[in-house]
Amino acid sequence: MTDTTTTRTSGWKAFWDRGGWWKAFGLAIVYLAVYQLLPFAALPFTQGLADADVFATPGSVFVGLALPVIVGSIVLLAFAWSIGWLPKPLFARQPVKGSWWMWIAPVLVVIPIVLRLVGIDYGAYSAGVIAMAFVAGAFIGLSEELLTRGLAVTLLRRCGYNEWVVAALSTLIFALLHSVNLFTGQSIATVGFTLLYTFAFGLLMYLTLRVTGNLIWPIILHALTDPTTFLAVGGVDEANAASQNPLLALAGPATFLLIAVAFVLLIFIRGNAHGRASADEAARDAQSTTA
Numbered sequence: 001m002t003d004t005t006t007t008r009t010s011g012w013k014a015f016w017d018r019g020g021w022w023k024a025f026g027l028a029i030v031y032l033a034v035y036q037l038l039p040f041a042a043l044p045f046t047q048g049l050a051d052a053d054v055f056a057t058p059g060s061v062f063v064g065l066a067l068p069v070i071v072g073s074i075v076l077l078a079f080a081w082s083i084g085w086l087p088k089p090l091f092a093r094q095p096v097k098g099s100w101w102m103w104i105a106p107v108l109v110v111i112p113i114v115l116r117l118v119g120i121d122y123g124a125y126s127a128g129v130i131a132m133a134f135v136a137g138a139f140i141g142l143s144e145e146l147l148t149r150g151l152a153v154t155l156l157r158r159c160g161y162n163e164w165v166v167a168a169l170s171t172l173i174f175a176l177l178h179s180v181n182l183f184t185g186q187s188i189a190t191v192g193f194t195l196l197y198t199f200a201f202g203l204l205m206y207l208t209l210r211v212t213g214n215l216i217w218p219i220i221l222h223a224l225t226d227p228t229t230f231l232a233v234g235g236v237d238e239a240n241a242a243s244q245n246p247l248l249a250l251a252g253p254a255t256f257l258l259i260a261v262a263f264v265l266l267i268f269i270r271g272n273a274h275g276r277a278s279a280d281e282a283a284r285d286a287q288s289t290t291a
Contacts, residue, residue, distance in 0.1 A: 016083045019158025019275075021169055024151070027079075028173045031147055034075055036180060038068045055234065058128035065136035065230075073143040080151065085277075090150045091215055092278030096163055096271040098211030105207035108261055109221050112254040116228035119247030125231065133227040141223030148174040148202065149209045149218050154277045160284075163210075163271035171202035197255065200262035201225070207265060213279075 016023065042063075049059035080086045122130060152170040161169070175198040181191045205218040212218075232248050275284030 013083045016085075016155070017158060019155045019160075021156060021159065021161075024155040024169065025173060027151060027155070028147060028177060031072060031076065031143075032177060032180065035068050035072050038071050039063075042067065055125060055129050055133070055230070058126070058132040061129055061132040061136060066132060066139060069136065069139040069143045073139050073146070076143055076146050076151070080146070085151075085154065089154060089277035089281065090146070092280060094210060094213045095157065095273040095276035095279050095281065096210060098207070098213065099268075101265075101268065102207040102211035104261065104265065105204040105211065106217070106221060108254075108258045109201070109204050109208070109225065112251045112258070113221070113224050113228050115247045115251040115254060116232040117224075119245045119251070120228065120231045121245070122231075124234070130231065133231055134223075137225075137227030137230075138223045140226045141219045141221075144174065144177070145205065145215060145219040145222050148177075149205055150215050153206070153209070157273040157277055158275055158284075160272075160275050163273070164266075164269045166273075167203060167206045167266065167269050171199055171206060174202035174205075175199040197259060200259040203262040203266055204258065207269075210271075 049057070049063045051057060051060035051064075054060050054064040077086065080090055125133075148170050152173050153166055156166040156169055175195050178194050178198045179191065181194060182188070186194075205222060208218045208221060209215060232251065276282070
């Protein structure tokens with residue numbers, strides 16, 4: 001009985017260890033399905049907490065933002081544990097070193113975070129709403145970075161792709177996660193800008209992963225980006241054109257600068273992990289790209 005269980009576990013791990021771009025995209029689709037279907041499954045228990053204004057109460061923030069990503073994080077962590085990727089290789093040292101110019105990425109991300117942290121009108125929200133917004137942000141950062149810069153990047157590296165392809169494909173997955181906003185009633189223009197922004201942001205998170213050498217840093221920066229944005233603009237995926245706060249007014253141009261620079265930096269990405277998922281692994285023979 002033990003031998004059979006071990007064989008099944010080894011087969012499950014070996015399947016994912018071989019990597020593959022289609023596995024990365026498939027995993028993202030499954031995660032997205034869980035994320036989208038959860039609110040409907042939990043509706044009988046959360047109906048009393050929900051509010052049309054997500055930031056009206058701590059309960060509405062929990063139901064509208066935190067609950068789906070908390071469950072998503074648990075599912076992703078359980079999956080990573082089941083294939084033996086926790087804590088290594090997901091939280092191990094990166095197999096490809098970063099270059100000095102990659103520090104531009106975290107700096108560009110930190111600037112709007114600081115502007116929003118200082119410029120947010122905290123008096124417009126209760127302390128519970130603010131706290132819950134940052135709790136939601138923590139799990140957004142954990143789930144989305146674990147999926148895209150953790151699992152997806154590892155699956156692509158295992159397959160032998162060079163780092164430009166790894167960066168582009170993992171970032172594309174990250175951007176496409178946000179395309180479902182079309183089904184929530186948002187305009188095509190809003191969703192289009194969201195996809196552009198998330199692709200650029202994803203590139204900067206990949207570069208942060210490379211230059212810091214560990215997945216924890218993209219998680220932290222991402223965890224601070226979303227709640228500060230939500231609280232600064234008063235909603236999810238909303239514009240802040242009407243803001244009279246000069247610091248928040250500066251956050252807009254900083255975002256456009258972030259987008260422009262990210263696409264330029266993509267051109268300079270180089271390197272190859274040679275099938276490794278962490279620095280302490282030996283190089284592997286390149287796997288077939290259809291694995």
